[in-house]
Amino acid sequence: MSDVTPPVEEVAVDEEAALPRELPTVGSIAGLLEAFPDATFTTRKYASSETVYHAISVPVSDWVVFAQAALEAGFDAFIDLAAVDHFGDAPRFEVTVNLLSMTEANRVVVSTRVPYDDPTVPTLTGVFVGANFYEREAYDLFGIDFPGHPDLTRILLPDEWEGHPLRKDYDIGAIPVEFKAGSADL
Amino acid sequence: MTDAPKTPNTTDGVDVVDEEPQDAESVADQRRRVHEIWVSGTEERMPFASTTDEGAQELLPRDEEPALDIQLGVTVEDDFVGPEMVIDDERQIINMGPQHPATHGVLRLQVELEGETVRRVKPIIGYLHTGMEKTAETLTYAQGSTNVTRMDYLSPFHNELAYSLTVEQLLGIDVPKRADAIRVLMTELNRVASHLLWAATMGMDLGMVSMMIYGWREREVCLDFFEKVTGLRMNHNYIRPGGVAADLPDGWEDDVVNLIEAVTIGIDEYAELMDENPIFLDRTMGVGVITPGECKQFGVTGPIARGSGIDWDLRKAMPYSGIDAYEFEVPTGLHGDVNDRYMVRMEEIRQSLHIAGQVLETMPPGDYRNPDPKVTPPPRQRIDESMEALIHHFKLFTSGIHVPEGTAYQSVEGPRGEIGCYLVSKGGTRPWRMHWRAPSFAAVQALPAMMTDSLIADLIAALASTDPVLGDIDR
Numbered sequence: 001m002s003d004v005t006p007p008v009e010e011v012a013v014d015e016e017a018a019l020p021r022e023l024p025t026v027g028s029i030a031g032l033l034e035a036f037p038d039a040t041f042t043t044r045k046y047a048s049s050e051t052v053y054h055a056i057s058v059p060v061s062d063w064v065v066f067a068q069a070a071l072e073a074g075f076d077a078f079i080d081l082a083a084v085d086h087f088g089d090a091p092r093f094e095v096t097v098n099l100l101s102m103t104e105a106n107r108v109v110v111s112t113r114v115p116y117d118d119p120t121v122p123t124l125t126g127v128f129v130g131a132n133f134y135e136r137e138a139y140d141l142f143g144i145d146f147p148g149h150p151d152l153t154r155i156l157l158p159d160e161w162e163g164h165p166l167r168k169d170y171d172i173g174a175i176p177v178e179f180k181a182g183s184a185d186l
Numbered sequence: 187m188t189d190a191p192k193t194p195n196t197t198d199g200v201d202v203v204d205e206e207p208q209d210a211e212s213v214a215d216q217r218r219r220v221h222e223i224w225v226s227g228t229e230e231r232m233p234f235a236s237t238t239d240e241g242a243q244e245l246l247p248r249d250e251e252p253a254l255d256i257q258l259g260v261t262v263e264d265d266f267v268g269p270e271m272v273i274d275d276e277r278q279i280i281n282m283g284p285q286h287p288a289t290h291g292v293l294r295l296q297v298e299l300e301g302e303t304v305r306r307v308k309p310i311i312g313y314l315h316t317g318m319e320k321t322a323e324t325l326t327y328a329q330g331s332t333n334v335t336r337m338d339y340l341s342p343f344h345n346e347l348a349y350s351l352t353v354e355q356l357l358g359i360d361v362p363k364r365a366d367a368i369r370v371l372m373t374e375l376n377r378v379a380s381h382l383l384w385a386a387t388m389g390m391d392l393g394m395v396s397m398m399i400y401g402w403r404e405r406e407v408c409l410d411f412f413e414k415v416t417g418l419r420m421n422h423n424y425i426r427p428g429g430v431a432a433d434l435p436d437g438w439e440d441d442v443v444n445l446i447e448a449v450t451i452g453i454d455e456y457a458e459l460m461d462e463n464p465i466f467l468d469r470t471m472g473v474g475v476i477t478p479g480e481c482k483q484f485g486v487t488g489p490i491a492r493g494s495g496i497d498w499d500l501r502k503a504m505p506y507s508g509i510d511a512y513e514f515e516v517p518t519g520l521h522g523d524v525n526d527r528y529m530v531r532m533e534e535i536r537q538s539l540h541i542a543g544q545v546l547e548t549m550p551p552g553d554y555r556n557p558d559p560k561v562t563p564p565p566r567q568r569i570d571e572s573m574e575a576l577i578h579h580f581k582l583f584t585s586g587i588h589v590p591e592g593t594a595y596q597s598v599e600g601p602r603g604e605i606g607c608y609l610v611s612k613g614g615t616r617p618w619r620m621h622w623r624a625p626s627f628a629a630v631q632a633l634p635a636m637m638t639d640s641l642i643a644d645l646i647a648a649l650a651s652t653d654p655v656l657g658d659i660d661r
Binding site: 045157 | 506631
C-alpha cells in the first residue's frame with residue numbers, strides 16, 4: 001500500500017464480464033479496456049507527485065456495463081460522480097464517475113457525454129449504492145435524468161425550485177447595485 | 187356541557203352558595219375514606235412489628251407477598267408494553283433536525299421509530315446549500331481558494347491544498363520544496379485541530395461535557411498558531427496555486443514545539459478519561475457498525491473506512507506534496523464501530539504530530555512560492571524597480587492566472603476522508619466547472635447503513651462518529 005503506484009498497471013478482467021466484441025489493445029489498463037472498443041483513454045499525472053490516474057471516455061450505451069466491468073476488475077470503491085455542462089459543444093452534458101482500486105492504488109475517471117435534448121444516463125445505483133446521492137445532485141443541479149434511480153428527487157435545492165442552476169444558461173441571479181450617492185432623496 | 191338553560195338569577199346564586207359547603211364536605215369525606223383505605227391496607231399488608239427495634243423497616247417474607255418482589259426489583263413486570271399491546275401502527279416517523287443540537291449543523295434525519303428502535307433513516311440535506319460550485323465559476327483561479335476554504339470550515343487547509351494542487355496539475359507547475367513542507371505542516375496540524383474538535387463534539391453528544399471543554403481547549407492552541415501564520419483563525423486562504431501566501435513567521439519553531447507538547451499532554455488526558463471508561467465503552471462498542479464492503483460501495487473514506495479495517499490513506503497510496511518523505515503509520519480498526527473510529531482518530535492525531543515534528547527538523551530553506559510570474563505575484567519591492575513586475579502584478583490581480591484547457595482531478599486525505607477537486611478548464615482565468623468531492627457527503631448517505639435497527643441513543647453516537655460538516659455536505 002505504501003508503494004508508489006507504477007504508471008503502467010495491468011488489471012486482470014473477468015472473462016465473463018467482458019463483452020464478446022473485437023479486442024483491440026488500448027493503452028495501459030488494457031485488461032479493462034479490451035472489451036470496450038469505443039472507449040478512449042488518457043493518462044494524467046497528479047501535481048507534485050509521480051502517481052498517475054486514467055481518464056476514460058465511454059459512450060452512454062456502455063455506461064453501466066463499463067462500471068460493472070470496472071467493479072469486477074477491482075475498481076470497487078465509488079468515490080465521486082459529477083456532471084459538467086459543455087455549453088456550446090455538441091453533446092452538451094458530461095457525466096463523470098470516479099472509481100478507485102484500493103488494493104492496487106489506482107484510479108479511473110470514467111466519463112460519458114449526452115446531448116441536451118435527451119440528457120439521460122442510466123443509473124449506476126445498481127452497481128454502486130453510493131451513486132444515489134451523487135446522481136440526485138446531478139439531477140438537481142443539471143437536470144440530468146437517471147432512469148432506474150430509486151429516488152430521483154432534488155437533494156440540495158428545495159423541491160419547488162425551478163430550473164437547474166449549474167447549467168451554463170441559468171442566470172446567476174446577481175442583483176444589480178443601484179448607486180444613489182448623488183441623488184437628492186437619499 | 188348539558189343543554190340545561192342558564193338562569194342567571196339570584197336564586198341560582200343562593201343555590202351555589204348552599205352547595206359549596208356540601209361539596210367541601212364530600213371532598214373531605216373522600217379524602218378521609220382514601221386515607222382509611224390506605225392506612226387499613228397498610229395495616230393489613232404490613233403490620234408494624236413492634237417487637238423489634240427496626241419496627242416498620244422489617245420486610246415481609248418473600249413468599250408472602252409477590253408485590254414486594256416487584257417493589258424490590260426481584261421480579262420485573264413491565265406493565266407498559268405487553269405482547270398483546272403491540273399493534274401494527276406502532277411505528278412513528280420523527281424528524282430529527284434540522285435544528286437538533288446533535289446533528290452538528292442543519293442536517294435533518296427522518297427517522298422511523300418502533301418504540302426506541304430505529305427502523306429506517308433518511309438523511310435530508312441541503313439546508314446550508316449556498317451554490318459554492320456555481321460561485322467558483324465566477325471567481326478567478328486566484329480568488330478560488332477563498333471560496334473553497336469556506337466549504338469544509340473545519341479543514342480549510344486541506345480544501346485549499348486540494349484546490350491548489352488541481353490548478354497546479356492543469357498548469358503543469360511544481361512548487362518549491364519549502365512550500366511543500368509548509369503545506370504538509372499546516373494540513374497535518376489542521377488534521378489535529380479537526381480531530382480535537384471532533385472529540386469535543388463527540389464527547390458532548392455522549393454526555394461527557396468535560397471532554398467538550400478539553401477538546402476546544404487544545405484546539406485553541408492550534409488555532410492560535412494558524413492565526414499567527416495566516417492572520418486568520420479559520421478560512422485562511424493561505425495555500426494558493428503556486429505555493430503559500432507567506433512564509434512562516436519568526437519563531438514558528440517554538441510555537442510548533444509548544445503545540446506538539448500541549449496537544450500530546452491533552453490527548454493523554456483524553457485517553458485516561460475515555461479509553462477505559464465503562465460508560466464510554468458501552469456507548470461506543472458495537473455501535474454504528476459499517477463493513478468495509480459498505481464503505482467502498484458508499485464511497486466512505488477516511489477514518490470511518492480505516493475504522494472498518496480498510497488500510498487506505500491517500501498520503502501513503504497517492505502521495506502529494508512530498509508527504510511520502512515523512513515517516514508515519516496508518517492506524518486501522520477491526521470492528522468498524524464507533525469506538526474504532528475514536529481510536530483511529532486519536533492515533534491519527536499522534537501521527538500528525540509526529541509528521542509535524544519531522545517537518546520541524548527538516549524544513550528546507552528557499553522560496554515558498556513558484557517563481558513563475560504568470561502565477562505568483564512579484565514581491566512588493568520589485569514593483570517599484572521593474573516595469574515588468576508592475577505589469578505582471580497588474581495582470582495577475584485584474585484578470586488572474588491563465589490556465590490552459592483541460593480537465594483535472596486531484597484529492598488529498600482530509601480529516602474526514604478524501605477531499606477531491608474536479609476542475610474543467612476551457613482556457614481563460616476562471617474555471618468552467620468546479621466539482622467538489624466532499625467526504626461528509628458520502629458519509630451522510632451511508633448513515634442508514636450504520637443506524638438501521640439500532641437504538642435511538644446509538645443513532646446519536648453513530649452520527650457523531652461520522653464527523654459530519656454541513657458546510658462540506660451542502661456546499
